[in-house]
Amino acid sequence: MAIGNSKIKIALDVMGGDNAPHVEIEGAIQALQEKKHDLFLFLVGKKDLIEKEIKKSGYEGDDFEVVHAEEVITMHDSPAKAVKTKQDSSLVVGTKLVKEGKAHAFVSAGNTGAVVMASILNIGRIKGVARPTIAAPIPTEKGTLSRISDAGAFVDSKAEHLLEFATLTDVYMREVQKVENPTVGLLNVGEEESKGLQLTYEAYELLKNSHLNFQGNIEGRDVFKGTVDIVVCDGFVGNITLKFAESVLPFLRKKLKDYADKSFLAKVQIGIAKNAIKKALIDTDPNYYGGIPLLGINGISIIGHGSSSATGIKNMIYEAAKQQEAGLVEKLFAAMENLGI
Amino acid sequence: MAIGNSKIKIALDVMGGDNAPHVEIEGAIQALQEKKHDLFLFLVGKKDLIEKEIKKSGYEGDDFEVVHAEEVITMHDSPAKAVKTKQDSSLVVGTKLVKEGKAHAFVSAGNTGAVVMASILNIGRIKGVARPTIAAPIPTEKGTLSRISDAGAFVDSKAEHLLEFATLTDVYMREVQKVENPTVGLLNVGEEESKGLQLTYEAYELLKNSHLNFQGNIEGRDVFKGTVDIVVCDGFVGNITLKFAESVLPFLRKKLKDYADKSFLAKVQIGIAKNAIKKALIDTDPNYYGGIPLLGINGISIIGHGSSSATGIKNMIYEAAKQQEAGLVEKLFAAMENLGI
Numbered sequence: 001m002a003i004g005n006s007k008i009k010i011a012l013d014v015m016g017g018d019n020a021p022h023v024e025i026e027g028a029i030q031a032l033q034e035k036k037h038d039l040f041l042f043l044v045g046k047k048d049l050i051e052k053e054i055k056k057s058g059y060e061g062d063d064f065e066v067v068h069a070e071e072v073i074t075m076h077d078s079p080a081k082a083v084k085t086k087q088d089s090s091l092v093v094g095t096k097l098v099k100e101g102k103a104h105a106f107v108s109a110g111n112t113g114a115v116v117m118a119s120i121l122n123i124g125r126i127k128g129v130a131r132p133t134i135a136a137p138i139p140t141e142k143g144t145l146s147r148i149s150d151a152g153a154f155v156d157s158k159a160e161h162l163l164e165f166a167t168l169t170d171v172y173m174r175e176v177q178k179v180e181n182p183t184v185g186l187l188n189v190g191e192e193e194s195k196g197l198q199l200t201y202e203a204y205e206l207l208k209n210s211h212l213n214f215q216g217n218i219e220g221r222d223v224f225k226g227t228v229d230i231v232v233c234d235g236f237v238g239n240i241t242l243k244f245a246e247s248v249l250p251f252l253r254k255k256l257k258d259y260a261d262k263s264f265l266a267k268v269q270i271g272i273a274k275n276a277i278k279k280a281l282i283d284t285d286p287n288y289y290g291g292i293p294l295l296g297i298n299g300i301s302i303i304g305h306g307s308s309s310a311t312g313i314k315n316m317i318y319e320a321a322k323q324q325e326a327g328l329v330e331k332l333f334a335a336m337e338n339l340g341i
Numbered sequence: 342m343a344i345g346n347s348k349i350k351i352a353l354d355v356m357g358g359d360n361a362p363h364v365e366i367e368g369a370i371q372a373l374q375e376k377k378h379d380l381f382l383f384l385v386g387k388k389d390l391i392e393k394e395i396k397k398s399g400y401e402g403d404d405f406e407v408v409h410a411e412e413v414i415t416m417h418d419s420p421a422k423a424v425k426t427k428q429d430s431s432l433v434v435g436t437k438l439v440k441e442g443k444a445h446a447f448v449s450a451g452n453t454g455a456v457v458m459a460s461i462l463n464i465g466r467i468k469g470v471a472r473p474t475i476a477a478p479i480p481t482e483k484g485t486l487s488r489i490s491d492a493g494a495f496v497d498s499k500a501e502h503l504l505e506f507a508t509l510t511d512v513y514m515r516e517v518q519k520v521e522n523p524t525v526g527l528l529n530v531g532e533e534e535s536k537g538l539q540l541t542y543e544a545y546e547l548l549k550n551s552h553l554n555f556q557g558n559i560e561g562r563d564v565f566k567g568t569v570d571i572v573v574c575d576g577f578v579g580n581i582t583l584k585f586a587e588s589v590l591p592f593l594r595k596k597l598k599d600y601a602d603k604s605f606l607a608k609v610q611i612g613i614a615k616n617a618i619k620k621a622l623i624d625t626d627p628n629y630y631g632g633i634p635l636l637g638i639n640g641i642s643i644i645g646h647g648s649s650s651a652t653g654i655k656n657m658i659y660e661a662a663k664q665q666e667a668g669l670v671e672k673l674f675a676a677m678e679n680l681g682i
Contacts, residue, residue: 078533113531141595152530156538189493189580190454192419197497197577220584224592236538237578239530241585243561248589251565252622254482259621266617273614276607280600281593 007040007063008324010317011094011103014045015072016110017313018306021045024109025053027313032063034314037321042067042103044094069093075306079113083121091115095122098299105300105320107291109308116153119294119301126329128336131157132296133165134235134303135172136242139283140226147173148187148223148231152239153294159202162186163339166212166232168295171335173229175326176293185218185228187237193217199234207232249284252277290315293323295332300324348381348404349665351658352435352444355386356413357451358654359647362386365450366394368654373404375655378662383408383444385435410434416647420454424462432456436463439640446641446661448632450649457494460635460642467670469677472498473637474506475576475644476513477583480624481567488514489528489564489572493580494635500543503527504680507553507573509636512676514570516667517634526559526569528578534558540575548573590625593618631656634664636673641665 014024028041040063043050047068054066071089073082083092091110095118097103106123108115116132125132136151149169150157157165166184173182186204188196193204195217207214218227223241233241256277260270282288287309291302300323304316323329355365369382381404384391388409395407412430414423424433432451436459438444447464449456457473466473477492490510491498498506507525514523527545529537534545536558548555559568564582574582597618601611623629628650632643641664645657664670 141592143599155530187581189496189577220581220586221588223585224588236530237581240528240561240578241581244564244582244585245561247562247565248592251482251589252593255621256618258484259617266620269614269617270621273610273618276600276610277597277614277618279607280596280611 007038008105008321009040009042009103010105010107010320011042011044011067011097012317013090013094013106013108013110014043014050015069015090016108017304017308020109021049021053023308023310024313025050025057026310028064028317029054029057029059030310030314031317032059032061036318037325039063039317039321041065041317042094042097044069044097045072045090046070067093067097073111073114075111077111077114079111079117082111082114083117091118092122095119095301098123098301104324105302107302107304107316107320109304109306109313109316112152112303115301115303116294119297123301124298126296126298126332126336128339129164129168129296131161131164132294133168134292135169135295136238136292137289138223138231138242138245140224142226144226144229145177145283145289146223146226146229146231148233148238148242149295150233150235150238151242151292152235155234155236155239157234159199159206162199162203162232162234163206163210164296166207166210166230167335167339168332169230170212171331172293172295172328175328175331176323179229181213182229184212184214184230184232185216185222187231187233187241188217188219190219191217203232246286249281252281287312287315289319291319293319299329348379349446349662350381350383350444351446351448351661352383352385352408352438353658354431354435354447354449354451355384355391356410356431357449358645358649361450362390362394364649364651365654366391366398367651369405369658370395370398370400371651371655372658373400373402377659378666380404380658380662382406382658383435383438385410385438386413386431387411408434408438414452414455416452418452418455420452420458423452423455424458432459433463436460436642439464439642445665446643448643448645448657448661450645450647450654450657453493453644456642456644457635460638464642465639467637467639467673467677469680470505470509470637472502472505473635474509475633476510476636477579477633478630479564479572479583479586481565483567485567485570486518486624486630487564487567487570487572489574489579489583490636491574491576491579492583492633493576496575496577498575500540500547503540503544503573503575504547504551505637507548507551507571508676508680509673510571510573511553512672513634513636513669516669516672517664520570522554523570525553525555525571525573526557526563528564528572528574528582529558529560531560532558544573587627590622593622628653628656630660632660634660640670
C-alpha cells in the first residue's frame with residue numbers, strides 16, 4: 001500500500017528504550033502537539049500499554065494509530081536471532097510498515113544492533129550500498145555537530161565501504177544538515193598519507209580520488225576540535241570513539257561533584273557555575289540532537305539512545321521528519337548511482 | 342661500561358619537546374633540586390644551548406653531565422628514517438647511553454614514533470616481547486589512573502601481542518603504581534564474548550586463559566568510568582582513544598569560554614568556578630603524570646608530550662626514577678619468562 005497523503009508518516013517503536021513505553025508516548029505526543037512538522041505517527045507496541053499511556057496524557061488528536069505488536073526485543077537479545085525469531089516484535093512490525101510503504105520512517109530507542117539488522121532485512125538497502133552506516137553526531141569546539149561514520153553498524157569494513165560511508169554522510173550533511181561542501185577526514189593515527197593500517201591506506205586513496213571534499217587523515221584529537229564535518233572510519237573504532245565521547249559529560253559531572261564534596265568553598269563555587277556548565281555543554285547530551293541516522297537504507301531509520309528522555313524521543317521524530325522533508329532517500333539513491341560501484 | 346654507583350642515571354633528551362631546550366633544562370634542574378630521588382642526569386643535546394640554559398638558571402650542582410649531540414629529530418621527521426640517518430641526534434645518542442649501560446633510563450618529549458623506534462633498535466626488547474607497548478595513563482571517574490595499552494607503539498597487532506601488552510602492563514601496575522591485582526579489560530564494541538573483530542575474539546580467549554585478572558570486554562564508555570585498570574587494545578584504536586581523551590580538557594575550556602562570552606552573568610559564574618574546575622580536572626592534564634612508559638624494552642624509556650611544561654619534564658624524570666627503584670625491567674623479564682611465548 002502506498003503512502004496516502006502529504007503527511008510525514010513515522011513508525012515509532014514504543015517499546016524500545018529503557019523507560020518505554022512512557023517516554024516514547026510522551027515524546028510522541030509532544031511532537032504531535034508542537035506541530036513543527038505535519039506528522040502522522042504509528043505507535044507500535046503493546047496496545048493496552050499504549051492506550052493506557054495516551055489516556056493518561058489526555059491527548060485526543062487523530063494524527064496517530066496504534067499498531068499492536070505482542071513481542072519486545074530487549075537490550076540483551078542477540079540482534080540477528082531476535083530479528084528473525086521475534087517476528088511480532090515492535091521492532092520488526094515497525095520496520096515492516098516502512099517496507100510496505102505505509103510509513104516513511106522508523107524510529108526506535110531500542111537495541112541498536114537489532115534496529116540495524118531489522119532495517120537492513122525488512123526495509124532493504126539502497127542499490128549500490130553494501131554496508132549502511134551509522135552517522136553519529138559529535139559536538140565540537142566550534143559549536144558545530146560533526147558526524148562519525150560508521151559509528152558501529154558494522155565492524156571490519158573494507159576501504160570501499162569507507163568510501164560509501166563518506167558518500168552517504170556527505171549527502172546527509174548537505175541535504176538535511178544544510179552544511180555546504182562538508183569536509184571529510186579519515187580517522188587515523190597520524191596525518192601523513194602513509195600512516196595507519198592497510199585499510200586506511202587504501203581508503204585514503206579512494207577518498208582522495210573521489211568527488212568528496214577530502215581533507216586527508218585526522219587524529220583522535222581532531223574529533224572534538226571539529227577539524228572536519230565527517231569523520232570516516234570503520235565501525236569498530238567509530239563505536240568506541242562515540243561511546244567514549246558520550247562518557248565525557250558523566251565523567252565531568254562526577255569529577256566536579258567529587259571536588260565539590262571536598263570543601264564548602266568548592267561546593268559554593270561549583271554550585272554557582274553548575275547551571276552555566278550544563279548550558280555550555282548542552283550539545284554533549286544525546287537528548288539534545290535526538291536520533292542517529294542509519295544511512296543507506298531504502299527508507300528512513302533513526303536510532304536513539306536507550307536512555308532517551310521524552311525530549312530525546314521527540315527530537316528523534318523531528319530528525320526523521322527533516323530527512324523526509326529533504327527528500328533524503330531519493331538523494332542518497334542518486335548519489336550511489338553516480339558513485340557507480 | 343656498567344652503571345657506576347647507586348644513583349639513578351637518566352639520559353634526558355634535551356632537544357625533544359616543542360619548547361626545548363628551555364623547559365627540559367628547567368624540569369631537569371627542578372628534579373635535581375627537589376631531591377625526591379637520588380638522581381644523576383645526562384643532558385643530551387646541543388652543548389652550547391644546554392650550557393647557556395644552565396648558566397641562566399644559576400644551578401651549580403655536580404649531579405649531571407652534558408652529552409653533546411649535534412642533530413635533532415623533529416616532530417616532522419619520519420621515525421624510521423630519522424633514527425637510522427640522524428645517528429648524532431639527541432634521541433639516538435640518549436638511547437645509546439642506556440644500551441651501553443651508562444644510564445638506566447631514557448626520557449624524551451620528542452617525536453613519539455622516533456622514541457619507540459630508537460628504544461627498540463638501540464636499547465633492544467626484553468626476551469619474549471615481540472611488540473613493546475605504550476601504556477598511557479587515563480584519568481577515571483573513580484580518581485584512579487587506568488592505562489590504555491597499547492596506545493600506539495604499533496598498529497595492526499595480533500592477539501598474542503595483546504596478551505603481551507596486558508602482561509607487561511599488569512607488572513607495571515603492580516610494581517610501579519602499586520595497584521593490587523589490577524583488572525584487565527579488552528576494548529571492544531560490546532560486552533558479549535562474541536563481539537567485535539577476529540582479533541578481539543582471539544585475544545579474548547588468550548586473556549581468559551591467562552593468569553591475568555581479566556574482566557572480559559569493555560566498551561568506549563568504560564574507559565573514563567575506570568571499569569578496569571588496564572584497557573587492552575591494538576595501538577590503532579588505543580592511539581585514537583588516547584588522543585581523543587587528551588582533547589577533552591581543551592574542548593571543555595573552549596566550550597566554557599564561548600559560553601562565558603555570551604553574557605555578563607555567565608562570565609561571572611564561569612569566572613567564580615574556573616579555578617575549581619581546573620583543580621577538579623587536574624588529572625586530565627598530561628603534565629600532571631608526566632611520562633608515558635614504553636614497556637617491553639631492555640631498559641626504561643619514557644615518552645612525553647611535545648607540549649610538556651617544566652613540571653611535565655620533571656614528572657617524566659620521576660616516572661623513570663620510580664620504575665628503576667621498583668626494579669621494573671627485571672620484573673618484566675621474569676613475567677615474560679613465565680608467560681613462555
